[in-house]
Each structure stands twice: as C-alpha cells, then as structure tokens.
Amino acid sequence: MKVLVTDPISEAGLDVLRDAGHEVVTNYEAEGDDLLAAVADANALIVRSGTEVTREVLEAADDLVIVGRAGIGVDNIDIDAATDEGVIVANAPEGNVRAAAEHTVAMTFATARSIPQAHIRLSGGEWAKGEFLGTELNGKTLGVVGLGRVGQEVAKKLDSLGMDLVAYDPYISEERAEQLGAELADLDVVLERADVLTIHTPLTPETEGLIGEAELAEMEGGYLVNCARGGIVDETALAEAVEDGILEGAALDVFGEEPLPADSPLLDVDDVVVTPHLGASTEAAQENVATSTAEQVVAAFRGEPVLNALNAPSVDESAFPRVEPYIHLAETAGKIAVQLLDSRLESVEVTYEGDIAEEDVELVTASALKGVFRPLEWQVNAVNAPRIAEERGIGVSETKRRQAEDFQSLVTVTVSDGDESIGVCGTLFAGDDARIVRIDGYRVDAIPGGKMMITRNTDEPGVIGHIGSVMGNHGVNIAGMFNARETIGGEALTVYNVDQEVPDAAREELEADDRVIETKYISLNG
Template identity: 45%
Template sequence: MPKVLISDDMSPQAAEIFRARGVDVDVKTNLSPAELKACIGDYDGLTVRSATKVTPEIIAAADRLRVIGRAGIGVDNVDVPAATARGIVVMNTPFGNSITTAEHAIAMMFALARQIPQANASTHAGKWEKSKFMGVELAGKTLGIIGCGNIGSIVADRAQGLKMRVIAHDPYLTPARAEALGVEKVDLDQLFRRADFISLHAPATDATRGIINAETIAKMRPGVRIINCARGALVNEADLKAGLDSGHVAGAALDVFAQEPAKQNILFGMPNVVVTPHLGASTVEAQEKVALQVAEQLADFLLKGSVVNALNMPSVSAEEMPRLRPYMGLARQLGSLAGQLIESAVRSVTIEYEGHAAALNVKPLTALVLEGLLAPLMVSVNMVNAPTLALARGIAVSEVKREQAGSLQTRVTLTVVTEVQSRTLRGTLVNGDQPRIVEIKGIPMDAQLHPAMLLVTNNDRPGLIGGLGTVLGNAGINIATFHLGRDRPGGNAIALLEVDEPPSEAVLDQIRALPNVVRVKSLRFAAGFC
C-alpha cells in the first residue's frame, strides 16, 4: 500500500479520499525542516500547500518519494528541478482557486475605490469622519487587465457586471477570445493611458517582472488605481511608493509582495494603500477544491500511474518512450524557437508529421510543441496542461500526417499564425536521434540548438559575417558555431550563432545598427531541450 504524508493544514477530506482509495496517509503539520527530512524517507507521496518548503535537502532524503502534490497553483516552495533530477513527479491544482482569487481582486478594487478599510478603522475609533472618505464609482470606469487568462477573464466578467469598460493586454489573447470575453484587446501602452483601474493577473516571468515601474507609471493617467493579487514581483514597490507620494497614483491595493511574509514594507502605513496577507486563495470553498483535487491526483498516480497537472513529467507510456524520446526533444526545440520568435497573439498552430514521424503517437509531441511555444510568457506550462491553456486562449491547433517527407526520412513542420504574420519552422532527426533545425521562415538551414544563441535576419549582402564577428569580439563574446542560410543570392538571409554567453542589450543594438541587418533576436534554450 502506498503511503502519503500531508504536511500542511488542509481540508480533512483530503485524508479521507486517500484512505477511501486504499492509500495509507499520515497528517503531520508544522514540521521543522529537520523533522521533515528525518521522516520523508517513509513516504511515496507528499502533499503540501505553501508552508512546507520542499528543498533539495528534503528531496535528497526522500528515498521512496515518487510524487509531490501542491494544493494550489504556485510551486515556489518546491524545488522542481531537484525533484525532476530524482525522478519525482510534481503536480499542482491550477484551477481550484481561480474564482476565489478573482473575487478577492474585485473586493480589493471596491475597498480601494471607497476607502473601506480606512473608513472602518476611523469609525471603530469613534471619529465619524464622513467628509474625509470621498470615494469614486466603479460604474463607467475603465478597468485595464494585464494577463487575461483563467483568473483575469473571471475578473473581466465580474467587472462588466459592474458596468465597467474592460480593456486587456495579454500576448496570448486572440481577437476571437477577446470578443467572446467582451473585452477590448489593447497594447500595454494604450492600457496604461486609458485605464482608471489596473488589475494584474500575469505570472512572474522575465517578460512581466517589474512591469509596474517608474517608466510605466509615468505613462498612466493621473489618478490611476492599481490592484495586484497575482505576484509581488510584478511591481517595483519603490517606484509605486514614489507614484503614490506624488499623487499620480491615487491608490493601490496589494495582496502580494516582493518579499513574503511581508511583516515590513515601504508601502505599509500609507493612507492610500490597502493591503492583505496573500489572501487570494483563502476561502473555504477554494481550499476544499484544491485539497480534494490534489488527493485525487496523487491517488490516481500512485495506484494507476496516471498523470494529471504534472509540471515535470510527459504523458507518455513506458512502451512508447524509446521511439518518442528523440522526437520529444525536436518538438520542444521547434516550439521553444517559435515561442521566442513570435511577438503577437497566436491564432493557430499547425504541426505536420512526415515520414517516420507520421507513424508515431503524435499527441504528446504536439503537447510538447505547445509547451515550448507558450513557455516564454507563462509559468507552470507543461505537456499535460499546454493543450488546455492553448484552447483557453482560443488558439486553433491542428495536426497533419504525411507518409512521405520529401528528401528526408522524417520531418516535423511547425506553422504558427499570429495576428500579423505566419512563421514556419522545420526539423528532422540526424542519425535517428539528433534533432536538427532544417528551415526557419522559409530559409534552408542545418543547425543544432544550444543554450545561448543569436538569430540575425538580414539582407544577403557582403560584410555581415565580418561585422558580426567584430561586434561580438569587441564585447568579449565567443562564437561557438555559426550557421547560415538564404532563400536566394541577394535575397533574404539568416545567421544563427551559438555564443558562449548571451549578448547584452547594448551589444544587440550595435548589431542592429550594422548595414543590412533587419532583425536581431537573442535566444535561450533550456539545457534539456538541446
């Protein structure tokens, strides 16, 4: 009988589900790291919320552990790479607290608009300062939503019920999905210029970290109010304080902070700031949902081997793995390359499997393509949830199989159609197991992908190679490999370089200034992709 440890406070029904399904379960909460390390070797599964820190030291002591389940969406408290290295599956429950978090954002917006916490404290103190707390109506105001995924779309729906105008910025929000939600899709600068209220619902990635800062605040309309129930890293707190002090920002409502638990913060005590201690998912209903979901998921995995909402494990059977493994690397590379090249909302994705690839179970490969495509702007994307996330964003996904692959024995072609362009990439396997990129944007290429690369699109004229070498050499950046391709003499050309370290933005600007350079893109690939 498999054995599971529940190490954080959660609904008692989670333990009941385990026992009913035939899984032995212990509930031991408030364990110190030393206590958890001492006992974790007795368990096949570990169920946590946010309090337990599953560190590399804990994982190293987990000799029997096969799965870690997080009752909630964020896995900041779980070292996923360390778990992966030990072959431990990490699962979360990404949809159980969406409604609760969205409702908290709406509640924070009301509290901010009507100064409810401040008025409550004043009235409790017997002051009756009626004229001091002059609020604003939400009806007729423009709400700007940054990140219109699962939670953001619920906030949009609720705001429309309050007769607010809703505009949204999300690179993966298609026009069709925006129309279905009844929101107007805008670029980020337009959102800043127009919004009376701004609500953040984006993950903390390299693209979104510090998205609220001095520069973006200056673009906002005077009197803007900002709500953050997503991730503290989205806001530069010092810049927000400066905006509040100047009066340009009328108020802020924050449920999350850069450092948590936030027992001290430069925003605490400001009269125009409403704060709560990360309560977005803290309702009875949400905690019941995530506890039940995580128990069901872990029980199914331990008893049946099925995988749901895994962050680090592909849905592939043991029988299929030997044949699929090389193609999985190729699929991830094609998706990741496409995801870094596109810069507008994706409308459709078509994957063509030709030759030997057409005889495979391609569903996991398609999921891996989507994982790579969506990963640059999203967190917790994996081959299990990537198709669902694509569907939720209105991305049409199609697969085509062809028995012949032209001059190659096997080939995978990825075509991504966005709002403004279409991008096609092709890849194959060399020697049966080595992924190669053989075409980028219609230009023949023969290249391996590496962790740090530079893609230069240019007019096919003499002098480019020398110019690139000079700029990178002056910056002390070594070129490891150099791949070239062109559609015709004097036409469009591509240079794909492997470099020992990513170029700085200043170096990229120097390359952009070279004659005949059309576009420059710094690319990063996880070591496991290459």
C-alpha cells in the same frame, strides 16, 4: 504509498488519500534537516506556499513520484530539479479561481471607495462623511495584466459592471480576448489607459518587478490591485506613488515577503489597502484545492494522467481511455528497438498511423522515450525523458499519418545511430491486446513481454530446429515463436518468447553456425 503533507490542507483532501488506501503523514513543522528526513521515504509530497521544495529536498526523496501544490502558485517548488529527478509537479489551478477573483473584485471596490479607511475612522468615533469621495467603476477602464483563469474571471465580473476591458497577455489569442470583451494591447498602452489595473500573472523571472516606478508613473490617477503573487510590483515604488498622489490608491493581498514586515512602507500610506494573502481563504476554495491535489496524487500512483501536471506530458481526461493502451505499447517498442541497435543512439522517431494519429499523443511519445532510455540504465520516466533526450543531444521527432496499412492503428519507434536504424512497430488487437507486428521491416506477430530472443538466420530447413535444440541444451524453454522472412531461401527473422534468460554461451554457440547471422537477447522487465 506514503503521502507526506507539510502544510495544512482541508481534511476532505486527506480523506481522498486515505479512502484510496494510502498512508497519510502530516508534519507541519518540518523544515531543514527534519524535512529531508521526513521526505526520504515519501512517495508523494503535498504542500501549500509554506514549504520550500528545493533541489536538496527532491534529491533526498528517492521514492518520490509527485509533488502536489494545493493551490496555484508554484514559485516555492524547484520545477527544474523535480524534472531532473523524474518527479511530477502538479497544482490545483481551478479550485480557488472563484475565491481569488471575488477577492480581487472586493479589493477593487475597497480601494475605489475607501471602505477600510472609512470603517477605521467611524469605528474610532469619527463621522468623516465629507472626507471620502469614491470612484464609480461603471464606465471606467479595467486593465488586466494576465488573462489566465483568474484574470478571465475578474474580467467577466467587472465587465458586467460596465467597465471597458484592455488586457496585456502575450500568451493568449486575440480571438479568446475578444470572447471576453477585452482588447489586447502592449503593457505600456494598458498602463496608460487603465483606471484600475489588476494583476493576474505567476511570479517568474519574466514578471518579477514587472511593475516598477516607471510603470506606475504611466498610471497617473488610477488604482492598482494585486491579488496574484508578491514580487511582481515594486512595493516601495508603489507606496511612494500613492503617497505622492500619482495613484489614487492601491490594494494588495500578496507581498514580496510574507508575512508583511512591520516596517513595510505600504503600512504607512492611508490609501493603500492590504490583506494577509486571503485570496484563496474561503472554505469552498480550500476544500476544492485539497481534493483536487489529492485526486492528482492518486492518479499519479495509478499511472494515470495527472491533469494539472506542470512538467509532465498529460492528456485530456476524456481522451485517456483511447490512448492509454498505446502508452505501454510505445514503451515496449522503444525497449525492443534500442536493444536491437548495436551502436550509439543518435535519434528517436515515433510514428503514429491510423486512428491513434488523431489523438493527443504527447504522453505516448514520452513513454516511447522512457522505453528507449530504460535499457541504457538511465534513471528515466515519462517526466524527465524529453529532457534527457535534449541534454544528451538525442534528436526526437514525431510523425503522424492518418492511414495505416492493414491495421486500424500503428505505433512505430525507430532508433538510429545516424547511419543505421531499427524500427519496431506495434498495434492493438481486440482493443488492448498488444502485438509487435514489424521488426526492422520484417512482418511478425509477436506477443511482447518478459524475455525474448530475436534471431536473424538463413531461411533453410533445419535452422529453427537447431536453434531450439541449442536453447534446450542450455536450459532455456521456448514459450512462443514468430517467424518472418524476406523471400524463400533468403534471410529470416524469428522472435522467441523464452522463460529464462538466454546465456551468452548459448548465443555464442548459435552464432558459430554459419546459418545463424545474429542473435539478440531482449529483456522487457529490467
């Protein structure tokens, strides 16, 4: 597989890819048409913040499996477009957490004690001891906007210095906040109470411009620290608030435009500390995010779960061995079920019974949808299958039952046109031996794979022999056969594994016989 790397990452990450047998191509100057050409035959793209992964880029890469972001922020990647194209987007949120948190703490001390300003004065020959009166953090209130990984790490470090914690994060439970020693509150309350406000949210439409002139006015006498993403704080309003004495100071490592323009108002205010996006700039952090991203690329190539996928179903690494065999089983059941349905697809239900119902099955359900949609010739994989269902108005439901009749675990994929439905049920024998055990209510014991023909016929002597003769006359070899019936002399269903495609002429000849009710040719390979 070819991996294109368009922003510099640690050599340790590149070594992970090479050791796994993949071709690594670095092109740190690619942009515009050059980037489109470079990505055209790539199977993976690894970037940092310098490469804009737009819809145009993703549409130019027909073979792309995954985009890996060697870091946390993904606002330079069009995730919606990636999902439409069936491309996984994954980041490395853990690798630079400690580095970003430590830089935030350092910036907090820097602004509260005017450390850079004092250094500049002293290095310029001035002993300005009496001009800098700092603020002790002990006993002060830290306001945290965003209690994610970095926010939690900062909260822990500054809590240990004796700060009181108040936090705004609508996506975290009160229980978790309490564990961190933080009180959850609305944003206006946090702004009013915080002596130091530190920001740790991604840049999204919801958070863009979150802290503007009105919010800064509520922080009178405090400090603001932003080492998260640029664009969350109105930089002009911040510069004015510090210049006018509304805030005591501010420290920023990220900006709406990077590099920071020379005419930025932030550069004209003495009590604003700025650094050039250094939050993740430690040797350990760069190696960690590079190897983490590379490992996720390798996992995607192997068909294994991508642990930090942002737009694809995933599963905990420890649980993956338990659900992995069911991924292919569910996809196969979906392929069979939809090819048995004669009419327009309206809904899909995936039912889990027994032990498998205790697991996280999001990835299995996505694979079932992939199987359902693939025979319809839609460009689909586990990444975009849920979105395809939503866009086409196909209802998707998931049911779990702890008890499974006769089997340790069962996965059933049922497709429906709103009136009629077809269910295909599978299980595993001896750990990973996949079997189809029910089709439309008939109990069978069929080995799924390759080419299959499923017939409904009357249960009477000579029918199966007739079917075999017709198949042989048309050059179709039967590799296996699994028969089921409702009652003696009633209707029967038979699954044939065949070595060749069953021609239409053979099916027409079979269905011309009154004893053969219906035939369906099923392909699981294309």
